[in-house]
Amino acid sequence: AIPLVSLIATTKGARAGILVKNKLALETARKIDVVLFDKTGTLTEGRQGVVDVVAMDGADVEEITRLAAATEASSEHPIAAAIVRYAREAGLTVPPASGFRSLSGRGAEATVEGRTVTVASARVLTERGILLSPELVNSGRDHSAGGQTVVYVLADGSVLGLVALADVIRPESVQAVARLSARGVRVAMLTGDSREVGNWVAKELGISEVFAEILPGDKAGVVKQLQRDGSTVAMVGDGVNDAPALTQADVGIAIGAGTDVAIESAGIVLATSDPRAVDDILTLSRATYRKEL
Ligand code: ADP
Numbered sequence: 687a688i689p690l691v692s693l694i695a696t697t698k699g700a701r702a703g704i705l706v707k708n709k710l711a712l713e714t715a716r717k718i719d720v721v722l723f724d725k726t727g728t729l730t731e732g733r734q735g736v737v738d739v740v741a742m743d744g745a746d747v748e749e750i751t752r753l754a755a756a757t758e759a760s761s762e763h764p765i766a767a768a769i770v771r772y773a774r775e776a777g778l779t780v781p782p783a784s785g786f787r788s789l790s791g792r793g794a795e796a797t798v799e800g801r802t803v804t805v806a807s808a809r810v811l812t813e814r815g816i817l818l819s820p821e822l823v824n825s826g827r828d829h830s831a832g833g834q835t836v837v838y839v840l841a842d843g844s845v846l847g848l849v850a851l852a853d854v855i856r857p858e859s860v861q862a863v864a865r866l867s868a869r870g871v872r873v874a875m876l877t878g879d880s881r882e883v884g885n886w887v888a889k890e891l892g893i894s895e896v897f898a899e900i901l902p903g904d905k906a907g908v909v910k911q912l913q914r915d916g917s918t919v920a921m922v923g924d925g926v927n928d929a930p931a932l933t934q935a936d937v938g939i940a941i942g943a944g945t946d947v948a949i950e951s952a953g954i955v956l957a958t959s960d961p962r963a964v965d966d967i968l969t970l971s972r973a974t975y976r977k978e979l
């Protein structure tokens with residue numbers, strides 16, 4: 687998905703898996719004070735898998751899975767793909783859905799078997815004034831505290847249960863953070879996921895600053911705020927929802943395995959999808975533009 691035509695890769699950079707699309711980005715990289723990493727697909731592999739489906743009293747795990755999969759069948763989100771895959775692997779027949787709509791960055795909704803089915807984050811429930819049973823609150827909290835993403839499944843506004851999904855932290859991410867911190871660069875994480883999951887991943891990686899529950903439209907705003915505070919900001923991301931933040935950042939860096947939109951919006955692409963290459967970009971920039979410092 688990398689547009690080869692627009693690449694101006696330096697030999698050194700190419701060897702380290704760094705594809706420079708915009709020379710100004712490489713030049714600016716030596717001045718970076720803050721590196722903002724997206725969580726899902728950037729610090730993690732972004733290959734979510736369903737690990738648990740919890741049903742409320744009176745609801746049924748298979749029905750929750752079927753309805754959730756039907757609703758998510760039209761969504762391109764990794765969570766959606768994981769739920770659909772899980773239902774198929776369980777041998778369930780996924781019914782057709784109509785009137786699909788994406789609750790941008792928060793969930794999905796559709797009509798299934800005459801009912802409005804919603805699969806969404808806790809935030810949507812709060813916004814709609816929907817209360818969870820203490821049982822489900824506890825279950826959700828247990829999963830989130832262990833770094834698992836939790837989405838709730840509703841039919842006509844009543845909560846049926848939850849689906850918990852696990853992702854895997856990229857093994858290279860710990861070093862990627864440690865190297866940047868060692869040079870005195872401030873490292874922060876940006877995610878649309880819940881505060882609990884954000885904090886869990888950050889703790890695993892030694893990141894002390896987390897911007898969580900950030901809606902897709904607000905990611906660029908976080909970058910802008912840091913810039914207003916006087917920082918030169920690098921944003922590293924992979925998703926469609928990271929594109930505006932990648933454009934806004936002084937240096938936008940896309941994960942090579944990321945979406946086309948992210949790659950188009952970035953000045954530099956990490957061909958190997960290895961976040962340690964961010965530190966190599968700083969080194970390369972300093973070596974290339976040393977004379978002008
Ligand atoms: P990130 O910033 O970590 O890449 P996103 O902004 O893509 O995460 O998603 C943030 C949260 O919104 C998810 O953790 C999930 O709770 C919810 N969400 C987004 N899209 C969907 C969907 N299609 N189905 C269910 N939940 C979703």
Ligand code: MG
Nearest residue numbers: 724726727925
């Ligand atoms: Mg992402």
